[in-house]
Amino acid sequence: MKTVSLNKYVDTVVILDQTQLPGKETYLYLTTPEDVWEAIYHLKVRGAPAIGIAAAYGIYACIQQVKTSSYPVFLEEFQKIKNYLATSRPTAVNLTAALDRMEKVVVSNPQKNIPEIKQLLRMEADAIREEDAIACRQIGKNGLSLLRSGMGILTHCNAGHLAVSEYGTALAPIYLGEEKGYGFKVFADETRPLLQGARLTMYELQKAGVDVTLICDNMASSVMQKGWVQAVLVGCDRIAVNGDVANKIGTSGVAILAKYYGIPFYVLGPTTTIDYSCPNGKSIAIEERKAEEVTEMWYTHRMAPTDSKVFNPSFDVTSHTLITAIITEKGIIYPPFEIGLRKIYS
Ligand code: MRU
Numbered sequence: 001m002k003t004v005s006l007n008k009y010v011d012t013v014v015i016l017d018q019t020q021l022p023g024k025e026t027y028l029y030l031t032t033p034e035d036v037w038e039a040i041y042h043l044k045v046r047g048a049p050a051i052g053i054a055a056a057y058g059i060y061a062c063i064q065q066v067k068t069s070s071y072p073v074f075l076e077e078f079q080k081i082k083n084y085l086a087t088s089r090p091t092a093v094n095l096t097a098a099l100d101r102m103e104k105v106v107v108s109n110p111q112k113n114i115p116e117i118k119q120l121l122r123m124e125a126d127a128i129r130e131e132d133a134i135a136c137r138q139i140g141k142n143g144l145s146l147l148r149s150g151m152g153i154l155t156h157c158n159a160g161h162l163a164v165s166e167y168g169t170a171l172a173p174i175y176l177g178e179e180k181g182y183g184f185k186v187f188a189d190e191t192r193p194l195l196q197g198a199r200l201t202m203y204e205l206q207k208a209g210v211d212v213t214l215i216c217d218n219m220a221s222s223v224m225q226k227g228w229v230q231a232v233l234v235g236c237d238r239i240a241v242n243g244d245v246a247n248k249i250g251t252s253g254v255a256i257l258a259k260y261y262g263i264p265f266y267v268l269g270p271t272t273t274i275d276y277s278c279p280n281g282k283s284i285a286i287e288e289r290k291a292e293e294v295t296e297m298w299y300t301h302r303m304a305p306t307d308s309k310v311f312n313p314s315f316d317v318t319s320h321t322l323i324t325a326i327i328t329e330k331g332i333i334y335p336p337f338e339i340g341l342r343k344i345y346s
Contacts (some may be wrong), residue, residue, distance in 0.1 A: 013030040013058050018044055033084050036055070036062065037085055040085070052090050052128060053165060059287050082099045089109065090286075091246055091286060094273060139328065141176065141177040143266065154185070156189040158204075159171055160200070161202060183211070187223050191248060192216075211323075222263075223226055234267055234268070239273050240284065240305050243323060246318075252322070291312060295308055326340070
């Protein structure tokens with residue numbers, strides 16, 4: 001099961017349509033900038049690293065249709081597609097980071113001919129995917145070093161295989177632990193309003209044979225109070241230099257609960273998710289999505305009066321003061337986060 005890949009014979013991005021899960025495993029084939037933009041915006045491909053990989057393969061696939069031997073024309077067309085794809089979702093830094101990385105290939109090779117640049121772009125997109133897979137495996141190992149057999153683990157949203165290249169970030173230690181017989185008991189928050197926990201985390205952990213129990217978001221306190229949770233593992237969409245973290249809406253509430261109950265709260269993510277230009281959580285743009293996701297999506301009939309005023313932020317910022325550690329492929333960072341995050345950069 002591949003979340004996002006490139007069909008190299010026809011230069012088409014292939015994604016597993018996550019909006020159809022868990023009911024149907026449908027693969028979509030994306031060739032135009034509009035296809036890729038729409039797939040990212042509608043969360044057919046989602047999760048910070050997966051969005052970055054989709055954008056990298058996406059821009060590679062789309063630029064194949066530009067038939068020119070002129071470098072300035074090629075660069076202009078490339079940047080048009082890049083700027084358009086960058087508007088699909090604002091919060092996950094991986095999207096713009098991957099697009100910037102692809103652009104650098106074009107900008108730094110003006111002496112090469114267009115077929116050669118296209119070849120380099122494909123290699124760069126492959127590298128973005130491969131580096132993510134390696135990072136996720138290492139995050140799994142680093143994360144597992146903090147966990148013990150039989151622990152109860154709560155997770156929010158989906159930061160598993162579906163959200164990345166392979167393994168996941170927050171779910172990587174769980175997969176690795178499962179392989180080693182740790183026997184974790186996982187609680188998956190359903191994650192209103194788009195139900196990434198209920199639809200995706202349940203789907204992939206069940207499929208892997210993990211002991212996983214679905215709870216509504218408002219039940220997290222209850223399972224913590226009962227002593228069933230010994231660690232919280234979540235992913236991230238953007239890490240600011242002071243250690244504030246943007247992740248799926250509801251994450252900050254879980255962090256506050258974990259602090260109250262004295263449960264370690266771990267954020268897991270690749271170093272590609274650190275935004276060194278972002279000093280703190282206040283500078284992170286939070287995506288707001290359509291009201292219908294709250295009022296009627298997933299219901300057989302609408303659940304809120306028509307014309308209800310709705311606030312639907314897709315992410316929230318968890319203060320660094322609530323985070324026990326940030327687990328990356330390059331190591332585990334403890335407070336004060338700014339020092340550890342800068343050390344990783346250097
Ligand atoms: O809106 P989504 O489903 O893309 O949000 C995803 C998350 O918030 C994940 O936790 C995050 O991207 C980390 S994925 C490894």
